[in-house]
Amino acid sequence: MANLSQTMTVPGQQDTPPEKAAIEVANLSHIYAGAQGAVPALEDISMSVGSGRFVVIVGPSGCGKTSLLMMLAGLRAQSQGTILCHGRPISNPDPQRVGVIFQEASLYPWLTALDNIEFPLSLRGAPRDERRRRAQAMLILVGLEGFGERYPHELSGGMKQRVSIARGLVQDPPVLLMDEPFAALDEQTRMTMGHELLRIWSKTSKTVVFITHSLTEAVFLADEVLVMSARPGRIIDRIAVTLTRPRTYEMMATDAFGQLRERIWHQIRKAD
Amino acid sequence: MSRAQIIMTRLALLALVLAAWELLPRHQVVNPLLLPPLGDVLSMLGKLLLQARVHEAIGVTAAEVVVAFLIAVPLGAVLGVLIAESDYLGEVFKPMLFYVFSIPKSIFLPMFILAFGITFAQKVAYAAFTTTFVVMISAATAVESVKQDYILVARSYGATRAQILMRVYVPSMMPLLLEALRISMIFNFTGVMIAEMYASRTGIGHMISGWGENFQMPELFAGVILLSAVAVLFNEAVRFFEARCSAWRT
Known part of the structure; x- marks a missing residue:
């Protein structure tokens, strides 16, 4: 495992900066009207996510991570600042550019797994054949072949989240936003799902912004980890994770992995 | 116990009750002056169903039930959705709604008679009044149930x-809406019956109260069987759809 510590100091993908940013956030601030007056929620956030990169945001509870993600998705408006996605501003949800995967799988319980995956396509009136074909392909991609006719209550937590990922990918958006997608899963399933996500990601070359509470998950998944402070949320550190890909479970036991996690933990403790 | 055993037990119990009603x-x-044998009641029911004045009474009652239902359900649904969707209206009206809901509606019946006389409109207005509250509360609950x-x-x-309305709200609320429809029909039917029994010149409820006052027990029980059958049939029909629309609920 000596070569692993080398990858720490010799950056891999890090030294070729991405030519084009998929997401660019400039001086974003958000203030919301609370019961006792204006509450600053996010403060002067600037970040750039290169095309095809996997960026993880961590931070204490209530720091505004989810708000930030909702703004990136065009689901909530910011008070100030700009968000560009592939060069164009985001102000409304645009499923062609951005797919969102939520904390609870949020599948529609009255639809089968396949119908759930087809849902975004059916909203824009895609022909039935095309919908079926693409949904089937996504189902296979997330490893659920043969489970298409099951209803959500007939699926395990991990399987539901797989369906949710398939639904997020079905329109083939270049950007995937994930809000603590594995938080409700048990530890073991969570690790497996992280590994699965990386497999899917490597096949689809999406840009991913992923929110989590788990530092292990953050280091395991990310090219880059952004650490946010407690409210008002600011980005207080950016940590490049230079572990080689594909990531393996064994890497978690290495010093390099431990040091990265330690550094994030140190920043979060300071931030809280 | 297996499904078949449970059904057999139920049928056996039913047979036992019916046999007791006939034999005792x-x-x-x-x-038998207080409880006429089942056979007598059924033959009376057969005779009644052939009488023109009974047909007329059934027609009047059915019209009252349907008209009251057609007024109460859309009205209650719209009001219920409004108080569920608007924070302001919800804050203002929800507590009031629950206060009013707790009051037995039958105490208002004399006022309906004063306002409408002993008429078709009085039955419909009273039944619609009692039903609208149930529909409102159910509709508000259904809207709020959508995650x-x-x-x-x-x-x-x-x-x-x-x-969002057609693809998310409607399917998500469907089981609760059907349940609301079923329960509101129970209230609606009850409203019409009470109004008819209290003050009326026609209708099945009026006939039943008349038979009771005149100690015509076979007629009275025949009327009870008729109304029970109609009510149970409607309820079960809606429940059948409810079960089909809520297979995904666990």
Whole structure:
């Protein structure tokens, strides 16, 4: 495992900066009207996510991570600042550019797994054949072949989240936003799902912004980890994770992995 | 216990009750003047169903039930959705709604008679009045049962307001709506019956109260069987759809 510590100091993908940013956030601030007056929620956030990169945001509870993600998705408006996605501003949800995967799988319980995956396509009136074909392909991609006719209550937590990922990918958006997608899963399933996500990601070359509470998950998944402070949320550190890909479970036991996690933990403790 | 066993047990119990109803009065164990044997009641029901004045009464009652239902359900649904969707209206009216809901509605019946006279409109107005509250509360509950996450997901995939309504609200609320429809029909039917029995010149409820006052027990029980059958049939029909629409609920 000596070569692993080398990858720490010799950056891999890090030294070729991405030519084009998929997401660019400039001086974003958000203030919301609370019961006792204006509450600053996010403060002067600037970040750039290169095309095809996997960026993880961590931070204490209530720091505004989810708000930030909702703004990136065009689901909530910011008070100030700009968000560009592939060069164009985001102000409304645009499923062609951005797919969102939520904390609870949020599948529609009255639809089968396949119908759930087809849902975004059916909203824009895609022909039935095309919908079926693409949904089937996504189902296979997330490893659920043969489970298409099951209803959500007939699926395990991990399987539901797989369906949710398939639904997020079905329109083939270049950007995937994930809000603590594995938080409700048990530890073991969570690790497996992280590994699965990386497999899917490597096949689809999406840009991913992923929110989590788990530092292990953050280091395991990310090219880059952004650490946010407690409210008002600011980005207080950016940590490049230079572990080689594909990531393996064994890497978690290495010093390099431990040091990265330690550094994030140190920043979060300071931030809280 | 297996499904078949449970059904057999139920049928056996039903048969036992019906047999007791036939045999106990027949052999004077129970006073047949108070409880006429089942056979007599059924033959009376057959005779009544052939009478023109009974047909007329059924027609009037059915019309009252249907008209009251057609007024109360849309009215209650719209008001219920309004108080569930608007924070302001919800804050203002919800507590009041629960206060009013707790009051027995029958105490208002004399006022309806004063306002409408002993008429078709009085039955309909009173039944619609009692039913609207149930529909309102059910509709508000149904709207609130729709998870915010479901709406957020649809919005993130670019759903329009109309699509959110048709593709998220409607299927999500469907089981509760059907249940509301069923319960409101029970209230509606009860409202019409009370109004008819209290003050009326026609209708099945009026006939039943008349038979009771004149101690015509076979007629009275025949009327009870008729109304029970209609009510149970409607209820079961809606429940059948309810079960089909809520297979996904666990």
